[in-house]
Amino acid sequence: MCLGIPGQIIEVTDEARMMALASVSGVRREVNVACVATGALEDLVGQWALIHVGFAMSLIDEDEAAKTLEALRGLGEAQETLEAMAAGDAALAGPARDAMEESA
Amino acid sequence: MKHVQEFRDPKPAKALIARIGAVLDRIGATAEKPVHIMEICGGHTHAIFRYGLDKLVPPGLEFIHGPGCPVCVLPMSRVDECIEIAERPEVIFTTFGDAMRVPGTGKSLMQAKADGADIRMVYSPLDALEIARRNPEREVVFFGLGFETTTPSTALSIQAAAREGLANFSVFCNHITVPHPIRALLDDPHMVLDGFVGPGHVSMVIGVHPYDFIAEDYGKPLVVAGFEPLDLLQSVLMVLEQIAEGRAEIENQYARVVPEHGNPVSLAAIADVYEARPSFEWRGLGEIDASGLRIREAYRAWDAEEKFGIGYAAGARSVAEPEGCMCGAVMTGRMKPVACPQFGTGCTPEMPLGALMVSSEGACAAYYQYGGARAAEPAE
Numbered sequence: 001m002c003l004g005i006p007g008q009i010i011e012v013t014d015e016a017r018m019m020a021l022a023s024v025s026g027v028r029r030e031v032n033v034a035c036v037a038t039g040a041l042e043d044l045v046g047q048w049a050l051i052h053v054g055f056a057m058s059l060i061d062e063d064e065a066a067k068t069l070e071a072l073r074g075l076g077e078a079q080e081t082l083e084a085m086a087a088g089d090a091a092l093a094g095p096a097r098d099a100m101e102e103s104a
Numbered sequence: 105m106k107h108v109q110e111f112r113d114p115k116p117a118k119a120l121i122a123r124i125g126a127v128l129d130r131i132g133a134t135a136e137k138p139v140h141i142m143e144i145c146g147g148h149t150h151a152i153f154r155y156g157l158d159k160l161v162p163p164g165l166e167f168i169h170g171p172g173c174p175v176c177v178l179p180m181s182r183v184d185e186c187i188e189i190a191e192r193p194e195v196i197f198t199t200f201g202d203a204m205r206v207p208g209t210g211k212s213l214m215q216a217k218a219d220g221a222d223i224r225m226v227y228s229p230l231d232a233l234e235i236a237r238r239n240p241e242r243e244v245v246f247f248g249l250g251f252e253t254t255t256p257s258t259a260l261s262i263q264a265a266a267r268e269g270l271a272n273f274s275v276f277c278n279h280i281t282v283p284h285p286i287r288a289l290l291d292d293p294h295m296v297l298d299g300f301v302g303p304g305h306v307s308m309v310i311g312v313h314p315y316d317f318i319a320e321d322y323g324k325p326l327v328v329a330g331f332e333p334l335d336l337l338q339s340v341l342m343v344l345e346q347i348a349e350g351r352a353e354i355e356n357q358y359a360r361v362v363p364e365h366g367n368p369v370s371l372a373a374i375a376d377v378y379e380a381r382p383s384f385e386w387r388g389l390g391e392i393d394a395s396g397l398r399i400r401e402a403y404r405a406w407d408a409e410e411k412f413g414i415g416y417a418a419g420a421r422s423v424a425e426p427e428g429c430m431c432g433a434v435m436t437g438r439m440k441p442v443a444c445p446q447f448g449t450g451c452t453p454e455m456p457l458g459a460l461m462v463s464s465e466g467a468c469a470a471y472y473q474y475g476g477a478r479a480a481e482p483a484e
Contacts, residue, residue, distance in 0.1 A: 002303065003305055004253070004305055035260075036369075053228045053257045058363075058367065060361060075147070083201075085227045087225040092234055
């Protein structure tokens with residue numbers, strides 16, 4: 001649970017709350033960018049970051065991102081993270097939907 | 105059972121393994137008298153087994169699997185407290201999925217959910233915050249669990265809740281720190297440890313200096329490592345080279361991600377929201393001074409322990425671990441998972457007795473998944 005997954009920041013969504021949309025292995029997810037924001041949030045668009053439980057924790061280069069993603073796939077962690085993201089979306093919808101998603 | 109994965113790049117791995125062998129020869133390490141290196145991070149343990157590194161390296165090197173999986177070191181009493189909170193009718197209890205199957209005294213969170221408690225698996229504390237915004241009539245509790253990699257995300261979420269005045273959100277804080285259990289292990293006279301491979305993503309937050317005491321006070325080397333197999337092999341080589349040269353330093357193999365002084369925003373959030381507990385109970389390791397974090401007085405309104413009068417806020421309590429469970433001995437390197445009498449029989453990933461079998465990052469689950477199980481099966 002302590003491994004981050006690489007994602008590319010594609011759009012700033014809420015400047016006041018330091019939120020941005022990231023693409024993680026093709027899945028789009030809003031993440032908090034407070035830990036990697038040193039200047040204007042717009043400057044982060046296009047950059048790669050290690051994302052851990054919904055927070056961009058460290059900026060990395062594209063090559064590092066690709067290698068890390070490959071290692072995570074090898075460990076089964078990438079799939080686990082994507083499933084956790086889907087579970088998180090389901091949890092927002094409420095207990096009924098949550099239970100349904102699990103049995104699906 | 106899954107097979108150990110082939111290296112996608114065997115050439116540099118072979119070269120590193122040959123160099124590891126040469127340094128082990130220089131040290132004079134043999135199968136009878138091996139060098140003991142502890143990897144602290146559960147992600148590293150997982151990678152070591154996945155890629156069969158423990159079998160690829162020469163017999164003069166032995167990996168000791170450390171306590172670096174927060175799910176594995178969670179004591180039963182804390183699981184019981186989670187369930188007590190979760191079963192309150194007004195509560196929506198939110199947790200990372202990893203913690204769902206950890207057994208408590210009576211049941212796991214998974215079983216409590218089946219019994220009707222509103223327990224929801226989230227990917228991020230931000231999901232829990234959003235659930236709290238959408239359900240103002242319910243109490244939303246987030247199960248804060250993890251080492252320094254996860255700690256800032258909970259801290260930033262508590263700060264956000266405070267800014268928004270989100271009064272129906274609170275955190276059951278079980279965040280723990282990496283340096284203190286290492287000190288406890290080094291103080292244990294039964295432990296034989298010659299060096300450490302340090303967790304990379306924890307150091308992405310805290311930097312490398314919190315480990316200085318390992319070199320300065322105990323004379324042991326530590327190398328902060330990435331979790332790709334080549335990172336691990338290179339880090340092991342760096343530890344061994346230090347031992348061969350009589351050095352004990354804190355080195356950073358993972359500098360491409362780990363800044364020397366960590367992440368300033370994360371560190372500021374941690375310092376603002378938490379303080380060290382006088383002591384915190386670890387499964388298998390007992391109480392360790394200053395090893396756990398609690399929420400500071402200023403954020404008391406978002407502390408589930410205070411809100412529900414539970415856990416450390418309710419005074420001392422202790423729950424015995426299940427009989428026959430050897431997680432503590434395994435986690436301190438005194439026993440290999442396969443030597444546990446329950447391994448693969450009374451304790452399996454499907455029906456775990458102890459936490460090291462629950463999490464895929466636990467040493468027992470890794471042994472079970474990648475071949476250790478065969479050794480424990482009774483001969484037919």
